[in-house]
Amino acid sequence: MNEKLKLGIPKGSLESATIALFKRSGWNINVNGRSYFPEINDDAIDCAICRAQEMSIYVENETLDAALTGKDWIAENSSDVHVITDLVYSKVSSRPAKWVIAVAYDSPVKNIEDLEGKKISTELVKYTKKYFKERNINVTVEFSWGATEAKIVSGLADAIVEVTETGSTIKAHGLRIIHEMMQTNTQLIANHKAWENKFKREKIEQIALLLKGALLAEKLVGLKMNVPKERLEKIVSLLPSLNAPTVSSLYQSTWFSVETVAHVNIIRDLIPELLKNGAEGIIEYPLNKVI
Template sequence: MAAPQNNGALIKFGIPKGSLQDATIALLARAGWKIRQHHRNYFPEVNDPELRCSMCRAQEMSRYVASGTLDLGLTGKDWVLENDSDVVVVSDLIYSKVSNRPARWVLAVAGDSPYKRPEDLAGKKIATELCNFTRNYFASAGIPVEVEYSWGATEAKVVEGLADAIVEVTETGTTIKAHGLRIIAELMQTNTQLIANKAAWNDPAKRRKIEQIDMLLHGALDAESLVGLKMNVPKDRMKDILDHLPAANSPTVANLMDDTWLSVEIVVASSTVRDLIPALREKGAQAIIEYALNKVI
């Protein structure tokens, strides 16, 4: 088979380096793009002549996309807001290094502190990596605070007496609790976003490619929570079997050589199969096969 021809829509694609790197590369692989990294190289290979990939910190991604250095990138909603970047948000993609749910930026204080609400921190010092967003949040609430940039180990700033509170990102809250801190407010939920440069988005050829990438990434994410089931069903038990099949769409049903049996194939939520398969077996289904899905479009 001949290799696909490049239609001239070369996309400069930013891959987030850091905590999201492995999850992003795994997601892209399921979507059909194999990223091959080289040691200490910021420009990995990809099996698509229409893409040129660059590794970039998520914190900086939206600036590079806004400037046109990159046409497309994956980064957090939080960093798009923090940088006030003029980009096109193509779509939200909820995935992370821990769980497929949005992360939260929270306001936390020492467990034994008297602060219970954001208002209680008037005149106090807050340490965070998300300085612009934090300043805007407190300014819009009319609460005067001093916001100081944290270069890391933000949870320790309160413990060491370097700040009265922190604004930090968390998915489970475990690390914050482990440092003896207490969350008093949630300031924002964030998730990964696919963002595009405005000029690239307005270029028809590039836009088609970007929309292709977006569609397949969503298909790979949707497939994570689904599995395929295939089984043989006696014709006279078909109605009972259908009553037990929660499906995204109607099942595919085909005749077998033995005309008293049918082949049934369906896509279901992976969380249901533990109880579904025994129930189907009781109703007469046989040769039940469960298989993983790469993409569901």
């Protein structure tokens, strides 16, 4: 096969989570040591590992056909790319991350207007400058190479703009969040030329479909149980499902096999309720993909 899709995988904090997501979707990505070009079990794809901060630039200039990167870095780079789909996943939780403004816990600053004339440290420089300019708040924004939280403690900045999922790290550094600037999540993107190419577009759509299916499956489990005929209607009324539970009769019996899919958050309450109402032999099993 001559034509291949050049796919970017984010390096850094999302690298392991992304490779694990692809594995659940059917692709094994093997990163060999320091190589920036990992192997993948798909002859139609060539992979490259790049920093998420730069990924949208490489997609826009057609170095890469498609990639996964943060919505925040697309905004930071003002990249003209085609967003295929949102993919909410991370190394910590299944919630979107957010960029917040934080100050020292004992700072007199209560809101962003109080930052007039102050110095802000962040890695998200361009977006932060634009954000404050649109609100007519004059601030000095400086780039941070890392350890951004420490800039306030050391007196190098009055506030920081930092990404967080739970806010726990910011609080642990003695800081206080005063404002949320934006929510961000991983996005699958492509350049316009690749999207207009029939082969590459179909491959990108395949990746999007299976990645979303794997993410949805993380939140769901399968349930299977045996139910006596006289309790069937009650059990079915208790069960959630994508459409309706699957019900089939057991061989030469007045019992039925009932199968459904349910959200993981309700299982601990649902299973005892099913037992109480006559279900037996309940099996819970994980799902790889839900399409």
